[in-house]
């Protein structure tokens with residue numbers, strides 16, 4: 021089966037070339053992102069491999085299906101960028117990489133906290149200019165502070181463990197609280213308003229869903245401590261970026277560490293250093309000294325890239341052999357239909 025891989029960079033080619041020594045698949049690497057205007061490139065490929073800023077909407081999927089695509093293999097855990105209902109109607113299976121290294125993402129979230137708190141980005145720029153002054157570089161001990169974790173799945177749990185290691189009190193909020201984890205990790209589930217009001221650091225690890233879209237809005241930001249740090253390594257649209265700009269401008273939040281941004285598609289992963297930045301909200305965010313932005317790089321460890329390549333090619337192999345797709349993601353309607361079809365006891 022031929023694989024058309026979109027939004028590829030040198031590091032993708034390297035990790036897939038290594039994994040493909042075992043799987044020996046024919047892979048065509050495309051640099052453009054998958055979207056309506058590029059979907060035709062995949063013609064003749066039964067498998068299309070996409071990443072987080074590719075857009076598999078109904079029209080794109082239609083073009084892929086017409087070109088012979090039967091499997092959409094996501095190189096990501098998140099699948100908010102795929103119209104699953106349309107995929108099901110067109111007979112395209114969707115698979116993902118549910119967990120490639122929760123450590124990579126959780127450690128990056130903590131890196132953002134440490135860098136912002138101890139102002140490493142500013143200190144580093146200063147000493148390069150032979151400015152060895154310490155004015156304005158005061159941070160705080162993480163030990164004894166309260167961290168609020170929203171979403172205690174794979175990544176949130178690892179983040180909780182790291183913050184516990186620093187001696188922090190960890191509060192958590194999840195739609196489905198995990199009592200066993202809370203007990204073993206020594207953390208406490210609280211209502212969202214309590215988490216916002218009590219945390220010195222709020223870190224987001226919930227997926228992007230209709231419920232979590234802009235969950236950190238004006239009201240949520242107003243209910244956080246003025247001294248709080250907000251960290252987002254999940255999906256940009258969990259935060260209302262305009263409300264975040266307003267809160268930072270008015271000193272309602274101490275700092276923000278963002279690895280994701282709601283309008284990142286078409287910006288992140290590219291070298292735009294010779295172009296004008298057209299996104300005014302991102303430009304404003306980049307102008308704050310207490311905001312640290314990375315370009316969706318939390319997953320970027322050797323271990324994670326290796327796992328992504330291995331699991332993606334294993335997903336393709338299982339599909340090709342008609343095996344059970346353990347990493348399939350299906351539309352609600354498909355899941356409901358299959359549950360309804362189950363024999364009742």
Ligand code: NAD
Nearest residue numbers: 098171172173174175176194195225226227253254318319
């Ligand atoms: P996961 O599925 O293991 O955990 C997600 C948790 O969020 C679950 O416990 C779930 O119950 C909870 N949740 C769902 N809806 C919620 C809501 N409305 N409110 C509160 N909690 C809710 O996922 P994970 O592997 O821990 O990944 C979390 C997210 O991290 C992914 O969805 C993805 O968007 C993001 N991610 C980012 C990067 C990166 O490079 N920045 C890499 C991988 C994953």
